[in-house]
Amino acid sequence: MTFSDPVQQPQSRESLAARYRAMRQVSERLCEPLEPDDYQLQSITETSPPKWHLAHVSWFFEAFILTRYRPDYPLFHPRFDYLFNSYYYTLGNMHPRPKRGLLSRPTLKEVYAYREYVDRQMLELIAGIEEEHWQQLEQRVILGLNHEQQHQELLLMDTKHNLSANPLLPAYRSDLSDTVDAAPAMGWREQAGGIYEIGHGGAGFGFDNETPRHQVLMQDHRLADRLVTNGEYLRFMEDGGYIRSEFWLADGWALLNEQGWRHPLYWHLLDGSWRQFTLGGLRDLNLHEPVCHISYYEADAFARWSGKRLPREEELELALNGLSSEGNFLEEDRLHPTPANGGGQWYGDLWNWTSSSYAAYPGFQPLSGSMGEYNGKFMSNQMVLKGGACVTPADHIRASYRNFFYPHDRWQFSGLRLAMD
Numbered sequence: 070m071t072f073s074d075p076v077q078q079p080q081s082r083e084s085l086a087a088r089y090r091a092m093r094q095v096s097e098r099l100c101e102p103l104e105p106d107d108y109q110l111q112s113i114t115e116t117s118p119p120k121w122h123l124a125h126v127s128w129f130f131e132a133f134i135l136t137r138y139r140p141d142y143p144l145f146h147p148r149f150d151y152l153f154n155s156y157y158y159t160l161g162n163m164h165p166r167p168k169r170g171l172l173s174r175p176t177l178k179e180v181y182a183y184r185e186y187v188d189r190q191m192l193e194l195i196a197g198i199e200e201e202h203w204q205q206l207e208q209r210v211i212l213g214l215n216h217e218q219q220h221q222e223l224l225l226m227d228t229k230h231n232l233s234a235n236p237l238l239p240a241y242r243s244d245l246s247d248t249v250d251a252a253p254a255m256g257w258r259e260q261a262g263g264i265y266e267i268g269h270g271g272a273g274f275g276f277d278n279e280t281p282r283h284q285v286l287m288q289d290h291r292l293a294d295r296l297v298t299n300g301e302y303l304r305f306m307e308d309g310g311y312i313r314s315e316f317w318l319a320d321g322w323a324l325l326n327e328q329g330w331r332h333p334l335y336w337h338l339l340d341g342s343w344r345q346f347t348l349g350g351l352r353d354l355n356l357h358e359p360v361c362h363i364s365y366y367e368a369d370a371f372a373r374w375s376g377k378r379l380p381r382e383e384e385l386e387l388a389l390n391g392l393s394s395e396g397n398f399l400e401e402d403r404l405h406p407t408p409a410n411g412g413g414q415w416y417g418d419l420w421n422w423t424s425s426s427y428a429a430y431p432g433f434q435p436l437s438g439s440m441g442e443y444n445g446k447f448m449s450n451q452m453v454l455k456g457g458a459c460v461t462p463a464d465h466i467r468a469s470y471r472n473f474f475y476p477h478d479r480w481q482f483s484g485l486r487l488a489m490d
Contacts, residue, residue: 082203085210086195092214093188095462096123096221097181102242103228108177111170112234115480116227121153121169124180126217127187128153132160133440134209135190138198145186146175159439211274212440218465222482225348225404225460230480233335233346240350245404247349252357252408255487256294258388262287267386268430269469278444279469281432285383292380292388293487295409296419297371300356302363303343305371306332316373321366324477334362334479348404357408359484361419365452365476368422368485380488382425382453382471389415389456389468396456398463406459406484417461419484420454420472427451427473451475458482 100108100119108120117125128149135142144150152172154163164172175183191210198206225241232239268282269275311331314322324330332338335346336354343354363371372379396417397407406418428448435445451473457466460482474481 082195085207086192089191089195089210089214090188092217093184096126096217096224097184099221099224105177107228107231109170109173110228110231110234111167112227112231113480114167115478116230117166117169117223118172118231119224119228120177120180121172122220122224122227124149124175124183125153125155126213126220127184129216130187130191130210130213132157134206134213135187135194137209138194138202138206139190142190145183149175149183157439215274215276215465216443218462221399221462222458222460222465225399226481229335229346229348238346238351241348242404243350245347245349245402247352248355248358248403248405248407250357250408250410252295252298252300253411256413257291257489258294258413259291260287260289260384260387262289265383265387267383267390267469269467273467275467275469276444276471277436277441278429278433278448278471280434281430283431287381287383287387288490290384291489292384293377294413294415296359296406296414296421296484296486298356298408299345299354299358299360302333302360302371303354303356305374308374310370310374313374316370318366318369320476321364321370324364324366330367333360333367355408359406359408359414359419361406361482361484362479363422363483363485364479365422365474367479368483369424371485372487375487377487377489379422379424380486382423382455384488385421385423385455385486386468392416394463394466394468396463397459398457398461398466399459400463401459403459406482415456416466417457417463418459419456419482420458420461421456421486422483423453423455425453427453427471447473454481454483 100123103119109118111118132150151162152164154160195210228241232241264284264286266282266284269279270282310316311325337344337346337351344351345354369379392415394416396415397403398417429445435441436443454472454474455470474483
C-alpha cells in the first residue's frame, strides 16, 4: 500500500510540517462560525459534537504516532485516551458513542490547548526523528492528515444535523451563496462491457480498503451525466413514491413506515411550499439542485420508479477514472450541492450511492496492528458511495475512494445518479 499525498508529495521534513500545520488550521477555521454552545451538541448517535471531533483527531496523532515514536512521550491527559478513542478496541475501552454530547469537560479551552500541545509535539517529532524512521513516520503522518480531512467533512455534516434539531433552524453561516442556475437535461454516458481494472493503482495516497487493484467484468451500460434533481425527486413523491410498496426494498419499506419518512431529510413543507434546511439556514427548495440527504433505500426506490437502477461501484469508478476531479468541493465554500453545468456532474456536490455492498476486494489485506481497524472491520451491511461531496476537501478525493454508510443513513451529503443496462 502506498502512502503519499496526491497533491503535495512531501520531499522534505519542512514540506510535511507545512502541510501538517495547514491541515490542522482548516479544522479550526471550520469551527470559527460556531458559538461556544454549538461545540457541545450531539443530536443523534451518528453525529458527534464539534468539540469531540477536534479532540479525536488530535488523539489519533497522539495514539498512532507520538506514543509510538517517543516512548517517553508525556500524555496531555491520562484519560483522554478513553474519552477520544472512537472505535479502536485494540487500544482499550472508550466512552460510549451516544454519550459524547454529555462531556461538558474537558472544556472547549482545554480541547484547543490539547490541539496546541499535540501540534507542538508533532512538529518537533517531524523535525527531529532519526533518518531511519523518517519514511515510516511520513506514511503515518499522511494517513493522519487524510483522517483529519474525513473529520472535517464529518464536522460539517454533524453540525448541520445538530443545528437542524433546533426549532429556530439557525444557520451555521449566513454568508453562504445561493444558486440560481438551471440544471441541463439529463444525458447518458455509454460504456462498452469488458474486463477492466479498478482499485487504487499505487500512485498517491490510498486507504487500505481501495486495494488491491483487480479485474472486474462489466456489461454494456449507461450512466446519467448528472445527479437527480429536487424537481425530479418531487415528482416521485407526488406520484406516491413514499406510499407505494412496489418501489421499496423490504427493509426500506419497514423503515419508512416506522420512521414516518415522506420526503428527504431537511425538507420542510411550510404554507404549501417546500423549503430546505441548509448550512446557510432555511431556503426555498431549488428544483434544479441535486436532491440530497437521502438514504440508500430512497435512492433505490427512486431508481426503480424511474425504470432505471443505481450504478455499481465499478461502473462509477471506471467513469470517474477518465474524468477531471474538479467539482464543487469544500474549497468552493458553497457547502451545498449546485445544479450541474454543461460538462456534466461527476465529482463533488454529493456522494453517489451505488448498489454495491461494502466488502473486501479479492486479496485485501488490512493495515497491520491497530490501524487495521480503520476500515476492514466495517465491511458488513454497508453500501459504497463514490465521488465526494460539497463538504469534501478537493485533494482528498480520487476515483478509487470508497466511502461507505449504512443503507438507512441520510444525514451525510448523499445523492443519486441513475444507471441502466
